Amino acid sequence: MSQTLIVVEDLKNWAPYYPSSQVLSFAEYLNTEHVPARQRVRVINLCGEYPYLSDGYYCSLLAEARGHHVIPSVSVLNDLSKRALYQIQLGEMSKSLEQALKQQDKQDTLTLRFYFGTSPNPEYRDLARRLFERFPCPILEVKLRFRKQWEISGLNAGSPNDLDDEAESDFANALDEFSQQVWRKTPSKKKFRFDLAMLVNPEEKLPPSDKQALKKFIQAGSELGVDVEIITQRNFLRLPEYDGLFIRETTAVDHHTYRFAKKAEAENMVVVDDPTSILRCANKVYLADLFRSRNVPTPKTMLLHRGNKSLIEQLEARIDYPIVIKIPDGSFSRGIVKVKNRDELKTNLKTLFQKSALVLAQEFFYTDFDWRIGIFNNRPLYACRYYMVKDHWQIYNHGANRVDSGGFETLPTFEVPQKVLQAALAATQPIGDGLYGVDVKEKDGKGYVIEVNDNPNIDKGVEDRYLGDELYRLIMGEFVRRMELHKT
Secondary structure (H helix, E strand, O other), rough: EEEEEEEEOOOOHHOOOOOOEEEEEEHOOOOOOOOOOEEEEEEEEEEOOOOOOHHHHHHHHHHOOOEEEEEEEEEHHHHHHHHHHHHOOOOOOOHHHHHHHOOOOOOOEEEEEOOOOOOOOOOHHHHHHHHHHHHOEEEEEEEEEEEEEEEEEEEEOOOOOHHHOOOOOOHHHHHHOOOHHHHHOOOOOOOEEEEEEEEOOOOOOOOOHHHHHHHHHHHHHHOOOEEEEEEEEHHHHHHHHHOOOOOOOOOOOOOOOHHHHHHHHHOOOOEEEOHHHHOOOOOHHHHHHHHHHHOOOOEEEEEEEEOOOHHHHHHHOOOOOOEEOOOOOOOOOOOOOEEEEEEHHHHHHHHHHHHOEEHHHHHHEOOOHHHHHHEEEEEEEEEEEEEOOOOOOOOOOEEOEEEEEEOEEEEEEOOOOOHHHHHHHHHHOOOOOOOEEEEEEEEEEEEEEEEEOOOOOOOOOOOOOOHHHHHHHHHHHHHHHHHHHHHO
């Protein structure tokens, strides 16, 4: 379990806010030794003044020496103390500034105040979040000016002592969202052995798990002594207070999900999907070469490089039409095209090569359904048949205004043909021991692996149709097993 401490210079400064036993003066924090060594502690340093060798500076310094996770860190305080240091980290901010200030008079100079990466003004929230990712600080004061384009002319760690009544309310709301435990009037009566963060994106159109499935994960975790809390992209700095991270939004390498996984791994947390699995599964080129070298059964496959002038002739000599061509990082049937002849091949390769230097070409054979085998820790958990969309060759059909999907059938794993299970396990074993969904086509009694997904769908009423609540308990049980190993 974790503990959050708020450290202020003087307890009188906390008077406008709700009383909490988790608030300490700097003098009390300086002399306290009551926190168990094995307990994770997060410190929110609100001493107010942070110059070198001040109380605020020493608070962050001591917190880091004690192994506590503190905001702001000494590194952030040092960066904010010198313009030359913080300017280094302000690259690629011009688009965020332009978007946030597009309605602002260009003759103005502007000072904004952000609280824990958020702003009471909606138009500034993206800018606040991006700055918070670079400079995690409870209160960040930002000075802006226009010189050909908007630019940040000053950054400063603000003090809660300088806030008026309205600003105090905004600050309290931001702190409430950032650290909910501080504001609970009565602690939960139920004690949990572990804390698990479940990362989701509420705005995602095709999430790996629907809201009902997320509730099932939370319920299963509670039954096993795990407090499962839903977090979002904004909660990056809260990761160290948890024992594990379960990513339930679509992953990608150049994406915050990968940064979350890397951060969790660096904090020695149990993490699914782990960064290695994301890295390996995100790219179909990697998987294709991995399958070839490990003799995993797949349809005929060829890598196409846009610099190869004879690639069409080489491809046609190896694979008959129709041919499926894919960009390496497509998902949910996106970035995948079936071509019937050379003209279609040329046209679509031209488009796909604008996105990637390498494109995957694969033999096409039609089946009424694809097998999806869910595997966790090298053990098959569930099996589904995903049927093709009517009059379409894929299980998803992305139209202009909607996405259609085919039907499904969920079966116990013991009813899956052995060749299909063997192919799925052969595909995941060289990748890792994470949670995977393996797409397999069955033809002439054999299983052919299409791809491995590191973030497989688990939706209420679909993948759990056969096992029901037991599927969620099995997954949460594996988290418990791993968190217990980390604890020893």
